[in-house]
Structure formats: C-alpha cells, structure tokens
Amino acid sequence: MKRPILLLLALFQFMLFSCPARGDVSVSIRVDREKATIADSIGMVVSITGAGESDSPPVFKDMEDFHITQGGTSSRFEVINGQVNSRIDYSFLLQPKKTGTFEIGPVEVRVDGKAYRSNKTTLTVVKRSQSNSMDQDPVFLTAGLSSTEVYEEEQLIYTLKLHHQTMVSNISLDLPEAEYLTFRQLGKPVEYRSFYNGQSYDVIEIRYVLIPPEKGIYIIEPSKMEMIVTQPESRSRRGLFDDPFFSFSTGRPKTLTSEPLELRVLPLPDTGKPSDFSGLVGNFHITSKLEPDTLKVGESATMTIVVNGRGNTNRIPDLKWPEPEHIKVYADEPVLEIREDAEGLSGSKTMKWALVPEKEGRYKIHPPSLSFFDTEKLQYQKIKTPFLSINVLPGKTKQIQASSGHSNGQNIKGPAKKSVKELGHDILPIHTSVQGLGKGPLISPGGIVFWFIFIGPFFIYAIAFLGLKLGKRSDTFNTTLKAKKAARKCIRRCRQDETSSIDLALYFRNYLNERFGLSLGSMTSIEAAEILKSRGVSHNTAQEIQNILKGLEDAIYTGKGHNVCPLGEDISQLVRQVEKEIQ
Amino acid sequence: MKSFICLSMHIFFIICFPGPGIIAFQASESEELFFSSNQAYSQGRFQGAIDGYEQLLRSGHKYGTLYYNLGNAYFRLDQLGRAILNYERARLLMPGDADLNFNLNHARDKIHDAVSESPNLVSMTFFWLNDLSLGNLLRIFAFLNILFWTVLLLRLFFKFELTYYASIVSLILWIIAGTSFGLKFYQLNTDNRAVILEHKVNILAGPDISDTVLFNLHAGTIVHHERSEDGWSLISLPDKKRGWVRAGAMESVVIQD
Numbered sequence: 001m002k003r004p005i006l007l008l009l010a011l012f013q014f015m016l017f018s019c020p021a022r023g024d025v026s027v028s029i030r031v032d033r034e035k036a037t038i039a040d041s042i043g044m045v046v047s048i049t050g051a052g053e054s055d056s057p058p059v060f061k062d063m064e065d066f067h068i069t070q071g072g073t074s075s076r077f078e079v080i081n082g083q084v085n086s087r088i089d090y091s092f093l094l095q096p097k098k099t100g101t102f103e104i105g106p107v108e109v110r111v112d113g114k115a116y117r118s119n120k121t122t123l124t125v126v127k128r129s130q131s132n133s134m135d136q137d138p139v140f141l142t143a144g145l146s147s148t149e150v151y152e153e154e155q156l157i158y159t160l161k162l163h164h165q166t167m168v169s170n171i172s173l174d175l176p177e178a179e180y181l182t183f184r185q186l187g188k189p190v191e192y193r194s195f196y197n198g199q200s201y202d203v204i205e206i207r208y209v210l211i212p213p214e215k216g217i218y219i220i221e222p223s224k225m226e227m228i229v230t231q232p233e234s235r236s237r238r239g240l241f242d243d244p245f246f247s248f249s250t251g252r253p254k255t256l257t258s259e260p261l262e263l264r265v266l267p268l269p270d271t272g273k274p275s276d277f278s279g280l281v282g283n284f285h286i287t288s289k290l291e292p293d294t295l296k297v298g299e300s301a302t303m304t305i306v307v308n309g310r311g312n313t314n315r316i317p318d319l320k321w322p323e324p325e326h327i328k329v330y331a332d333e334p335v336l337e338i339r340e341d342a343e344g345l346s347g348s349k350t351m352k353w354a355l356v357p358e359k360e361g362r363y364k365i366h367p368p369s370l371s372f373f374d375t376e377k378l379q380y381q382k383i384k385t386p387f388l389s390i391n392v393l394p395g396k397t398k399q400i401q402a403s404s405g406h407s408n409g410q411n412i413k414g415p416a417k418k419s420v421k422e423l424g425h426d427i428l429p430i431h432t433s434v435q436g437l438g439k440g441p442l443i444s445p446g447g448i449v450f451w452f453i454f455i456g457p458f459f460i461y462a463i464a465f466l467g468l469k470l471g472k473r474s475d476t477f478n479t480t481l482k483a484k485k486a487a488r489k490c491i492r493r494c495r496q497d498e499t500s501s502i503d504l505a506l507y508f509r510n511y512l513n514e515r516f517g518l519s520l521g522s523m524t525s526i527e528a529a530e531i532l533k534s535r536g537v538s539h540n541t542a543q544e545i546q547n548i549l550k551g552l553e554d555a556i557y558t559g560k561g562h563n564v565c566p567l568g569e570d571i572s573q574l575v576r577q578v579e580k581e582i583q
Numbered sequence: 584m585k586s587f588i589c590l591s592m593h594i595f596f597i598i599c600f601p602g603p604g605i606i607a608f609q610a611s612e613s614e615e616l617f618f619s620s621n622q623a624y625s626q627g628r629f630q631g632a633i634d635g636y637e638q639l640l641r642s643g644h645k646y647g648t649l650y651y652n653l654g655n656a657y658f659r660l661d662q663l664g665r666a667i668l669n670y671e672r673a674r675l676l677m678p679g680d681a682d683l684n685f686n687l688n689h690a691r692d693k694i695h696d697a698v699s700e701s702p703n704l705v706s707m708t709f710f711w712l713n714d715l716s717l718g719n720l721l722r723i724f725a726f727l728n729i730l731f732w733t734v735l736l737l738r739l740f741f742k743f744e745l746t747y748y749a750s751i752v753s754l755i756l757w758i759i760a761g762t763s764f765g766l767k768f769y770q771l772n773t774d775n776r777a778v779i780l781e782h783k784v785n786i787l788a789g790p791d792i793s794d795t796v797l798f799n800l801h802a803g804t805i806v807h808h809e810r811s812e813d814g815w816s817l818i819s820l821p822d823k824k825r826g827w828v829r830a831g832a833m834e835s836v837v838i839q840d
Contacts, residue, residue, distance in 0.1 A: 427686040430632075430652040432621045434614055453725045457732030464736055 024050040027058075027109045027118040031094070035124045038096050039137070041252050042123060043071070046090040046107050048116070052077070055110040058090055058118075065102055067095040069253055095255050096125040138165035141225050143258035145210075151266050152215055153281040153312045154375050155344045158183065158208040160223055160258060163194070163201040167230040169251070173206070176221035176260075183208040186340050209344045211312055215267040222257040229254040268373055272380045280372035282311015288367055288385035290355075296393045301355045305385060307370055308348030313338050316349040319368035326359040327390075357392040364389050479517075486514035487579050494568035494575075501555035501565040508549065508571060525549035537581050545574050613644055624656055632656045645838070647676030647716075651683050658690060664780035664802035664833075666690050671778065671805070671836045675771065679714050695801035700821050709763055717767050724760040731757040776836040777808040777818065779828075786826035790815035797826040808835055 025048065032043035046058045052075070060068060071091035078085040096102070105120040139162070146157035162168070175183050186207040194203045212218060228251040268281070289304045307316050316336065323329045331353050338347035357363065367385035374381045490511035494504060509523050516535060520527075529546035533539065548567055555561055620635025636653040650673035658666035670687040677683060706712065715723075731753040738746040779800045787794040790812050800806065806818040811830055818833070819825045 425689060425692075427655055427658055427689050428682045430621060430624050430655045431648045431682070432618075433648075434617065450721075454728055457729050461732045461736050461739075464739055468739060 025111050025114075025116055026050060027107060027116045029105050029107050029118045029121060031104060031121055031123055034122065035126065036096065038099055038125055038127060039140075039254070039256055040096075041069075041254050042094040042096070043252070044092045044094055044104065046092065046109070046118060048088045048090075048109055048111065050086065051088065051111045052086045053111075054088060055113065058107040058109050060107055063094075063104070065097050065100070067097065067253075067255075069093045069095070071252075093252055094123075095253060096123075099125045099127050101125075139163065139168060139227075139229055139254060139256065141223070141256035141258045143220075143223055143261060145220075145261055145263060148262065149264045149266065150212065151281060151373065151375065152268050153211060153213065153279055153315065153373075155209050155211045155282070155311060156263070157186070157344055158210050158220070158261075160206045160208075160225075162204040162225060162227075162256070163196055164204070164229075165199070165201055168227045168254075169230065171204070171225060171227040174224040174226075175208070176223055178218055178220055180213055181210050181218060181220070183210060184340075184345075186342060186344065207342060209340070210263075211345075212263065212265040215265050218263040218265060220261040220263060222260050225256045225258075227254055227256070228252065269379075274371035274380055274382055276317075276369070277371045277373075277380065278315055278317040280312065280315045280317070280370070281375060282309055282313070282372065283374060283376055284309030284311065284316070284370065284372050284381075284383065286370055286383045286385055288388060290365065290388045290390060293389065294391040294393065295357070297357055297360055299356070301357075301390055303353045303355055303365065303388065305351045305368065306348055307351075308346070309372075310344060310346040311372070311375065313345060313347030313349070316347075317370070319351055319370060321368035322366050324363045324365060326357060326361070327363055328356040328358060330354040330356070355390065357390065360392045360394045362389060362391050482517075483515045483579065483582070486511050487575050489514070490575050491572040494572045496568070498564045499568045500562045501552045501567075502561040504565050504568060504571055505549065505552045505556065508545075508575075511575060525553055532578060535582060537578050541574065541577050541581060545578070548574065613639055613642060617649075621652070624652065624659075627659075629656045629659045633660075645676070647673040647680065647683070649673075650676065651680070651686070654690075655686065658686070662780075662802075663690060663693055664778055667694070667803040667805070668778040668780065668834055668836065671776070672838065675774075675837070676716055676718075678716055679719075690803065694803040696804040698804050698806075698820055698822075700805075705766060709766055712763060712767055712770070715763075715767070717764075717771055720760070720764040720767050724757075724764040727753065727757045727760045771837065774837045775808045776805050777816070777833045778836060779804045779806065779833050781832045784828055784832040786818070786824075786828050788826060790817075790827045794827070798824060800828070805836075806833065808833070 028047050028049070030045055030047075033040075036042050048054055048058075057070070069092065071093055073091070074089045076085075076087045076089070094104075101122060101124045103120055104123050105118050107118040109116050109118070142161045142163070144159045144161075146159070150156050160173070162171070186209055189204050189206045191202065191204050194201055230251045284307055287306045287308075291302055291304075293301070295301050305319060307319075314336070318334055332351070334352075335350045336347065337349075338345060355365075365388040367388060369382055369384035371380060371382045373379070490507050493499070493507045499507075508528070509520065512518060512523065512528060512531060513520055516531065518531070523531075525546045525548075528549055529542040532542040532545060548570055551567065552565065555563065555565065616635050616639055620632045620639070623629070623631035623635060633653060633656045636649050636656065639649055640653070650669045654666045654669035654673060657663075657669060667687070667690050670683060670690060673680070673683050674687065712720075731750075734746060734750045734753045738750050779802055782802050784800055785796045786798050786800055788797055789795075806820060806828075809817045809819055809825075811817070814830050815827045816830045816833065817825065818828055
C-alpha cells in the first residue's frame with residue numbers, strides 16, 4: 001500500500017519543481033492602447049513566461065519621455081495535459097511627458113542570472129483636444145482669469161477647476177512659474193457639483209490672486225495636476241457590492257494640465273496722476289473720527305483715520321497732515337489688516353494720533369487726503385475726510401493754583417510735562433554792565449599784594465613764635481648765667497689759701513642761694529642735701545656734700561671754725577659736679 | 584604783641600576783600616568807549632563794536648566781559664575762529680559765566696572738525712579748576728592762607744582742643760587750595776592752545792608751502808601750538824596728528840604780554 005503512495009508523491013514533486021523548462025523563458029510587453037493623449041496614463045504589462053520568478057524587476061531603457069509607475073505583480077502556474085506553464089506579469093503605468101510616437105521596449109529581465117529581452121511596441125501620444133476631451137473625459141482641468149486685461153498693481157483672480165465624474169485622490173498641483181507674478185491662494189479649495197455640456201461633474205475649485213507689478217504681456221503656463229483616478233470595473237449587474245466601498249475598483253495615476261493663458265497688463269495713465277499717488281490701485285474709501293471733540297488744555301484726544309477697500313492694500317501710505325498750531329501731535333503705529341476672500345484681497349489701515357492742545361480755543365483739523373487709481377472708474381481718485389474740529393477748554397492748572405488753598409490735600413495732577421523743544425539757535429547778547437569790567441585782578445601772582453598776603457601771615461606767625469621762644473630763652477639764660485657765676489665764685493673762694501671752716505660753709509650756702517634763687521640765712525647739711533636732690537643732683541653727690549658740710553658743722557660747733565680747713569678743693573670739685581649734673 | 588597781630592590781620596582782610604567802593608571801575612574815556620562799542624553792537628555795526636573792544640583791550644583792560652563781547656561781535660560777522668578765540672580768552676578770566684558758556688557751546692557746535700580733548704586724571708580729580716579762574720583760586724587761597732596762619736598763631740597762645748582741630752582742618756584746606764592754585768597757575772602758563780582762524784587751512788608735513796598736505800582744519804578748531812619757525816607753526820591735535828600751518832592762520836588763546 002505504501003509503495004503506490006510514495007510513487008504518487010514523487011511524481012507530484014517532479015511535476016511541481018522539475019518540469020518548468022528554463023530554456024523556454026520568454027519576455028514580452030504589451031500596452032493597453034497604441035494611441036493616447038498626453039493627459040492619459042497607459043497601462044503596460046511585462047510578462048515573463050516559463051519562469052516562476054525573476055532575479056530582479058524588469059529594467060526599462062530609453063524611457064525618459066515617460067513617468068513609470070509600478071502597478072503590481074501577478075503569477076500564474078498551469079498544468080495542462082501534463083504540460084506545466086508558469087508566467088509572471090509585472091504591471092506598469094506610463095504617463096507621457098510629451099507628444100510624439102515612442103518606441104516602448106525592449107525590457108530586460110534577468111532569470112537565473114541570464115538576461116532576457118522583450119519585444120518592442122509603439123505608442124503614439126497626441127496633444128489633448130480640449131473640446132473633445134472635455135466632452136469625453138470624466139476628469140479634466142480648466143484654468144481661467146477674472147480678467148485678461150488689467151492695470152499695473154490691479155489684482156485679478158486665477159481660478160483652477162478640476163471637473164471629475166470618477167473618484168480622484170492624492171491630488172497634487174504644480175502652479176506655473178511666471179516671472180513677476182506671485183500666486184497667492186485665496187482660502188481653501190471649494191468643492192461643488194456643476195453641469196458641463198449637459199453632464200454632471202463634481203468640481204474642485206481653487207482660487208489664486210495675482211497682482212502684476214509691471215506693464216506687459218504675461219503668458220501664464222499651464223498648471224499641472226497629478227492625481228489617482230479610481231475607475232470602477234464595469235459589471236453587468238448592480239447589487240449590494242456596487243457600492244464604491246465594496247466595489248473592486250482600480251486606481252491609476254493621471255496627470256492633467258490646464259490650458260495656457262495670456263494676461264495683458266496696461267500701464268497706469270499719466271494724465272491726472274496726483275502728486276501724492278503711492279501706487280494704490282483698487283477701490284478704497286476713508287473714514288475719520290476724533291474723540292473726544294471737547295477737552296481741556298493738557299488733556300489728549302485721539303484722531304483715528306481708517307482707509308479700507310479692495311486692491312493692493314499693502315500700498316496704503318502712512319497719511320500725513322498739517323499739525324495745527326498750539327496742538328502737539330503724537331502719531332501711533334499704523335495697523336494694517338489684509339483679508340482674503342473669493343473676490344481677492346481687501347483690507348484696512350488704521351492710523352491714530354494723540355492730540356494734546358496747549359492752549360484753549362477751537363481748532364480746525366485739516367484732514368489728510370489719499371489718492372488711488374480706481375479700477376472701476378478707470379481714473380485717479382482723491383479722497384479725504386471731512387474737516388474735524390476740536391474745542392479746547394481752559395486747563396485745570398490755573399484753577400488748581402487759584403484754589404490750591406482749598407484743595408483739602410487732594411492730589412491734583414497738572415498737565416503732562418513735556419521736554420522743551422528748541423525752535424532756534426543763537427548766541428546770547430553782550431554784557432553791557434561796567435561792573436564786569438571792575439573785576440580786574442587785584443591780587444595777581446608776583447605782585448606786592450600777592451607776596452604781602454602770602455608771606456605776611458607766615459612772617460607774623462614766625463615773629464610771634466620767635467618772640468615767645470626768645471622770651472623763654474632769656475629767663476633760662478639769666479638763671480644759667482647766675483648759676484655759673486655763683487659756681488665760679490664759690491670755687492674761686494674755696495680755692496683761696498687759709499680758708500676756715502666757717503668761710504667754706506658760708507661760701508657754699510651763698511652758692512646754693514645764688515644758684516637756686518634761695519634766701520636761706522642758715523642751712524644744715526641735711527637741708528643742703530635735700531635741696532640738691534630736689535634740683536636734680538644725684539644721691540651720691542648730695543651725700544658727699546652732706547658729709548663735707550657735716551664735717552664743717554662739727555668743726556664750727558666744736559670751736560675750730562676759724563681754723564684753716566683743707567676741704568676747699570673737695571668743695572670746689574663737688575660744686576663742679578653739681579653743675580654738671582644739673583645741666 | 585596781640586594787638587599787633589590783630590592789626591596785621593585787619594589790614595590783610597581789607598586788602599583781600601575790599602569793599603565795593605575800592606573796586607569801582609574808573610569812570611573815564613574807557614567807560615565811554617565801552618558804552619559806544621555796545622551801542623554799535625546793538626545797532627548792528629559789529630565791526631565798529633570790534634574796533635572799540637579791541638582798543639579797550641589794547642589799552643590794558645583785559646577783562647572777561649570785553650573778550651566775551653568781542654566774541655559775540657565776531658560771531659555776528661561769521662568769523663567763527665575769532666569768535667571762539669575770544670570766548671576762550673574770556674573763559675580764562677570768567678569761566679563760570681553762564682552766558683559765556685552757552686555762547687561758546689553754540690559756537691563750538693558750528694565747528695566743522697570733530698576734535699575734542701579727553702579729560703586727564705588731574706582735571707578729573709580737581710574738577711573745580713575748569714569753573715574757577717586763577718583770580719578766584721587766588722582769593723580762596725589768600726583767605727585760607729590767612730586763616731591757616733591765624734589759627735596757628737592762636738594756637739601759640741591758646742593750646743585748646745578747638746584750636747588743635749581748627750589747625751588740622753585749616754591745614755587740609757590750605758593744602759587743597761594751594762595745590763589748586765598751583766595747578767591752575769601751571770595750566771595757564773603751559774596753555775599752548777591756539778584757534779584756527781581761517782575758514783580752511785592746509786596742515787603740511789613741513790614748514791614749506793611745497794610740503795605735502797597732511798590734512799585740513801577749519802575755523803574754530805582748537806589745536807596745540809608746539810613751536811614756530813620762520814612764519815610757520817607746528818601744531819598737534821589730541822589724536823596725535825601733527826603738522827605745520829602758517830602762523831597767521833591761527834592765534835594762541837593765552838595772550839603773552
């Protein structure tokens with residue numbers, strides 16, 4: 001039982017994997033049509049017969065005139081009467097870039113390392129006929145201008161409309177590149193249903209605003225729109241699955257182009273062009289407002305001027321107007337608002353000024369004017385606001401001053417302070433007073449008065465100082481002289497021959513009296529020593545003197561006072577020592 | 584002794600701070616000439632006013648007011664260089680005069696060349712020097728000199744704590760005033776500023792008309808005059824530019840008597 005089964009399996013395996021003969025591999029291409037328009041996408045299938053798989057996808061050569069998009073791959077395997085066939089189909093979509101007759105192929109495929117080439121086929125691409133294509137195509141693109149003849153800076157609308165009866169998706173748009181022209185999209189694309197040549201279409205509309213800056217003729221090249229068009233496969237019966245959600249539809253890329261357009265831009269007329277024309281083109285009007293129109297000196301009012309309209313609003317100038325006398329004007333930053341709608345660009349420019357009157361009275365405000373080229377009347381227009389007036393009442397300042405004593409401490413603010421504005425420049429007048437001429441230099445460096453003033457005080461001080469010093473020095477000097485004189489006298493006497501103890505004691509007492517200005521009639525040895533110590537004599541010297549004087553006293557009081565005393569020399573030396581120590 | 588000192592101080596004060604009667608302007612022909620010059624100025628005869636003021640200056644009346652009026656008259660005649668020259672001379676004598684400073688600044692605004700002196704350390708430290716004339720500083724120093732020695736003199740006789748501090752304070756003030764006076768005196772004696780008088784002058788590389796023109800200066804510009812040779816003057820600017828200019832094209836601010 002097992003043997004037949006094994007044989008069957010072996011046969012099946014042989015049929016599956018061994019049968020495809022590699023030597024029968026062939027490659028062929030075919031397109032779904034031989035003639036197409038430039039807006040079409042052409043289906044192309046590359047079939048590889050005799051191989052279950054290829055080494056790589058097919059390689060196209062010399063196909064620069066087409067956009068090639070791979071659509072998918074399918075394989076087929078057949079066993080017919082024991083003959084095994086296999087085939088791989090590669091699907092591609094070709095989108096021609098230009099018109100002409102093109103040779104498609106050959107395509108090269110490598111199978112098991114060997115290259116195989118396909119056959120060639122021919123495709124003719126023709127220019128699309130608008131009327132015919134629109135009549136027939138379920139999808140087409142149109143472009144239009146709101147006006148083919150405009151003035152410089154006049155805005156116009158460029159409209160692209162995609163009509164489609166089938167589903168489209170993945171839409172991408174390439175706008176034409178035109179020098180000096182800028183496409184500014186107006187809002188989002190609009191979708192609606194419309195009838196064209198009796199047929200109903202879904203329309204996708206996109207609007208752009210163009211403002212040609214210079215005169216001339218502009219060629220607006222076609223816009224190109226790429227998309228995936230979904231075409232439901234035709235079925236004989238409509239049923240539940242005819243719903244697009246369930247339908248087996250195929251999407252194929254499609255490129256649509258619009259027709260080229262010509263735009264003629266005229267120059268703005270020179271006749272009647274106002275001197276203050278700023279290039280504003282369109283239709284504009286102006287409004288003004290002054291709030292409040294009655295105020296007091298030092299308070300501020302706001303004047304608002306709004307210019308709005310349709311056109312190249314970005315060219316609305318900053319308006320200027322003559323400032324009235326006695327009113328300070330402070331300009332605010334203008335505010336420009338640009339709006340987009342289906343008709344193009346519109347907008348407004350709001351300008352504000354703060355007016356601060358400096359003087360009471362009624363003032364007339366001369367409004368500013370604005371010039372523009374009116375695209376409806378095709379002529380220049382000059383618009384201005386009506387005259388405005390402002391009534392200025394006396395300010396609070398004077399009233400506050402008059403009633404400041406009754407303000408009850410309220411903090412009342414005066415008018416706003418402003419920096420003084422210089423109106424002119426000139427020199428100040430000459431000096432006419434003769435007093436200025438009298439300011440001559442009474443004291444001049446080097447003059448007598450100068451030296452008298454600067455040296456004089458010093459001399460006065462010096463004289464006073466020296467006088468005082470000299471005064472002091474004279475007293476001391478006399479004392480010193482007296483002391484020296486007393487010392488010399490004492491020494492001279494003590495050195496005399498045959499001097500008694502009484503004489504020596506008397507000489508020394510006289511010396512002390514004269515030396516220190518004393519007037520002692522009698523003096524003991526102890527008193528003499530104390531006096532000497534108090535005057536700065538050293539203890540030893542004072543003690544020696546005390547001892548000598550004690551010896552003299554002893555001699556006197558023992559009756560030997562009249563005898564010759566040999567201590568004269570000792571006393572002389574001690575006097576010298578005293579003088580030395582005192583100095 | 585004390586009575587002698589008091590008498591001396593009294594004499595000093597009288598000399599230093601004389602009463603208005605002493606400084607009264609000597610009414611004379613000079614006064615009449617001054618008034619007539621002022622009248623000429625007010626009538627728009629500026630050249631006549633200049634002649635009058637110059638005559639007064641030549642006769643020795645070197646007062647700030649005369650230089651100021653002369654500067655005004657030259658300014659009216661569009662002689663910016665001479666106007667600034669006389670304003671600068673007036674400023675040496677009355678630097679604090681508000682009218683003078685206003686007019687001088689106004690005239691400086693009209694100078695073509697952007698040449699400005701940068702302040703140095705001395706002028707920043709002794710910032711009051713620019714607003715005080717030498718005469719003012721001299722009076723201040725004279726007063727402080729007398730005060731200082733008087734305090735010292737008092738201290739010889741009265742050695743109180745008050746006299747000690749008074750002597751310290753007066754010593755500091757005396758040093759400051761003396762230094763200020765000395766600096767001002769030095770500034771005036773080394774002031775080599777000169778004013779370009781002609782509308783436009785060529786500054787040359789050497790004292791010869793054929794030398795290279797280094798740069799141009801215009802009326803009113805203040806330069807530093809370094810030396811003169813054969814009718815040419817070497818001048819320099821604060822930005823180190825140097826060159827020679829004809830001596831007649833400029834005039835020194837300080838008048839050398």
